[in-house]
Amino acid sequence: MRVRVLYFGVLREMAGIADEAAELADGATVGDLLGLLRARTSNTGMGNETEEDLIERLWRSLAVAVNREYGSASIVLREGDEVALLPPVSGGHRTSEKC
Amino acid sequence: MLIEIVDEPIGADAIVSGMKAGGDGAVCVFDGIVRDNTRGRRTLYLDYEAYREMALKQMRGLAEEAVENFRVRDVALVHRLGRLLVGETSVLIVVASAHRGAAFDACRWLIDTLKKTVPIWKKETFADGVVWADGEPFPAEFAVGPPAVERRGAAE
Numbered sequence: 001m002r003v004r005v006l007y008f009g010v011l012r013e014m015a016g017i018a019d020e021a022a023e024l025a026d027g028a029t030v031g032d033l034l035g036l037l038r039a040r041t042s043n044t045g046m047g048n049e050t051e052e053d054l055i056e057r058l059w060r061s062l063a064v065a066v067n068r069e070y071g072s073a074s075i076v077l078r079e080g081d082e083v084a085l086l087p088p089v090s091g092g093h094r095t096s097e098k099c
Numbered sequence: 100m101l102i103e104i105v106d107e108p109i110g111a112d113a114i115v116s117g118m119k120a121g122g123d124g125a126v127c128v129f130d131g132i133v134r135d136n137t138r139g140r141r142t143l144y145l146d147y148e149a150y151r152e153m154a155l156k157q158m159r160g161l162a163e164e165a166v167e168n169f170r171v172r173d174v175a176l177v178h179r180l181g182r183l184l185v186g187e188t189s190v191l192i193v194v195a196s197a198h199r200g201a202a203f204d205a206c207r208w209l210i211d212t213l214k215k216t217v218p219i220w221k222k223e224t225f226a227d228g229v230v231w232a233d234g235e236p237f238p239a240e241f242a243v244g245p246p247a248v249e250r251r252g253a254a255e
Contacts, residue, residue, distance in 0.1 A: 008150055009220035010231040030243065061234075063241040065218070068153040070241045084150055084218070088234025091147065091154075091178060091219030092190050092210060093131025 001026055001079040003033065009087045010058065024077060030064050031073035033083060061088050100162045101175040101193075104155055109177050109188045118175055123195045127202035129210050131190040133183050141226040147180045147189060150218040154178070157217045161209055169205035171196035176209065178219060189221075216241070 005022050007015045024033060038059055064071050065084040077083065101114065115128055133145050162174040175193040183189055192209050196202040215235045222231050 006150070008218065009148065009222075013231070034243065060244075061236060062243065063237045064243045065150070065153055068150075068156055070216075071243075073243045084153065086150065086218050087220065087231070088236055089215065089218055090221050090232040090234040091149070091217050092214040093133070 001028075001077070003077050003079075003081045003083050005033070005037070006082065006084040008084065009090075011062070011085050011087050014055070014058075022083075028077055029073060030066065030071055030075045030077065030083065033077065034059075034064070034073065034085075037085075058087060062086055063088075100159070100166070100173060101177065102155065102159045102162055103177045104149060104151055104158075105177060105179050106181050107179070109179050109191050111188055111191050114175055114177065114191060115193055118173060118193045118195045120172065120195065122197055123172060124197050125195070125199035125202040127194045127196070127199070127206040129190075129192040129206050130188055131192075131210065133185050133187050133189060135185045137223060137225070137232075140228075142185060143224045143226060144185070145183050145189070145232075146222045146224070147178075147183065148220055148222075149178070149180055151180075154218050158213070161212055161217070165194070165205045165209055169194075169196075169201045169208070171201050171205045174205070174209070176213070178213075178217070180219070 001024055002021050003024060004019060006019045012018050022033060063086045065086060066075055067082050111130055115126060119126055134142065136142055158176045162176050165171060165174050171194050173195045177191045179189055192206055194202045194206045215238060220231065222229060
């Protein structure tokens with residue numbers, strides 16, 4: 001089956017694309033898709049150690065939306081699903097300081 | 100309820116006056132603006148982007164939850180995207196209510212929750228560099244956990 005993968009923010013910039021199609025086995029979960037994408041980025045051999053750490057931290061902190069709803073790694077995907085990879089959100093007016 | 104994601108400047112005054120009704124005793128406004136620095140680094144501008152359809156859906160859900168849980172009469176939630184300069188409004192929250200306590204509480208809850216769950220991101224351009232702002236960690240129920248890396252070729 002095919003699903004559509006969307007990238008946002010720093011993930012979009014790292015991927016170099018905003019979206020792509022991914023081919024998965026029937027019954028594949030969100031976790032399976034993430035494993036596949038993760039393996040691809042870890043095999044590029046690009047980037048120095050600091051960048052690798054950053055990427056690792058990002059992978060640990062992201063959330064996933066399936067068809068525009070937050071979802072967990074165990075969700076079983078279906079043909080045509082829209083799966084978005086979301087870095088921690090930073091909308092609003094300020095960064096990490098508390099007012 | 101007025102729930103919008105816009106690409107132009109937010110007309111805060113018009114939105115605030117449009118929210119007032121006879122039964123209201125309070126209108127609480129949160130006007131989030133672009134600050135001129137982050138931890139001492141001088142900010143030139145911010146670029147906001149969103150997963151637009153999902154962000155709108157999330158914002159609608161938050162506004163409905165606020166009305167329900169805080170018993171306020173009405174909520175406006177407007178976020179702007181694109182390039183914003185220092186002093187410009189990125190997010191405007193207006194809560195109208197019969198009583199001030201509920202208006203303050205709902206307003207505070209809305210901005211705090213929006214910043215954790217609504218899929219909007221910003222990139223900061225400083226006088227001396229560019230970074231994607233560190234987001235707030237997702238609430239635990241949204242975390243997917245680190246994906247298992249396929250063993251082939253990953254380990255040395």
